[in-house]
Amino acid sequence: MGLPMKTLPRPAFLEVTAGTASTIHELYKDCPSYFQLIGMEVPDLLDVERELEALGMDPYRRAHLLEVEGEVLGYVDYKMAYPETDSATISLLLIKESRQGQGLGKLAARGLEAELSGKVSQLYAVVYGNNQKARGFWLSLGYTHLRDGGPSLGWYSKSLV
Numbered sequence: 368m369g370l371p372m373k374t375l376p377r378p379a380f381l382e383v384t385a386g387t388a389s390t391i392h393e394l395y396k397d398c399p400s401y402f403q404l405i406g407m408e409v410p411d412l413l414d415v416e417r418e419l420e421a422l423g424m425d426p427y428r429r430a431h432l433l434e435v436e437g438e439v440l441g442y443v444d445y446k447m448a449y450p451e452t453d454s455a456t457i458s459l460l461l462i463k464e465s466r467q468g469q470g471l472g473k474l475a476a477r478g479l480e481a482e483l484s485g486k487v488s489q490l491y492a493v494v495y496g497n498n499q500k501a502r503g504f505w506l507s508l509g510y511t512h513l514r515d516g517g518p519s520l521g522w523y524s525k526s527l528v
């Protein structure tokens with residue numbers, strides 16, 4: 368008989384601040400396959416700091432570190448009131464590579480849906496690159512494929528009403 372499966376708690380959504388740049392950078396370094404997939408170098412610390420500055424200047428953008436049992440295991444970045452005023456769009460949900468496929472992404476997405484329901488009526492997810500895993504992930508969570516904006520951009524959406 369195998370060991371009982373450990374039930375993961377829903378990740379806590381921590382505020383991202385200028386001081387969390389190095390934590391985000393560490394997480395990015397732990398996700399080399401994703402950056403390879405989208406044809407990008409893993410961002411360096413300065414890139415992350417610049418990104419956080421841009422984030423701080425945009426009142427509609429939100430980003431959170433995803434923490435489970437005191438450990439940062441992911442990151443989520445989304446924009447409120449985009450593309451419609453009563454919607455939001457997730458541009459990146461990233462789970463640490465060694466912890467992917469354990470249900471964390473699903474818990475994080477469900478957590479975000481719960482946080483946004485009542486605030487927006489539609490939640491979108493934009494998938495970059497030839498990312499079949501991400502496409503399968505959003506479909507499995509009940510998102511509908513809306514359209515492809517070119518060969519490497521897929522829009523998915525779900526009603527939160």
Ligand code: ACO
Nearest residue numbers: 459460461462467468469470471472473493500503504507
């Ligand atoms: N193919 C098809 N479906 C899949 C796959 C796959 N390779 N992997 C997971 N799924 C589906 C499964 O149906 C699974 O449900 P199940 O557990 O009932 O079988 C469901 O997704 C949830 O799986 P999780 O274990 O929660 O997925 P994970 O924790 O790995 O999170 C994520 C998914 C966010 C895509 C993660 O793998 C990741 O960070 N990947 C790298 C970055 C990335 O591609 N992020 C998404 C970009 S698109 C965007 O953010 C809008």
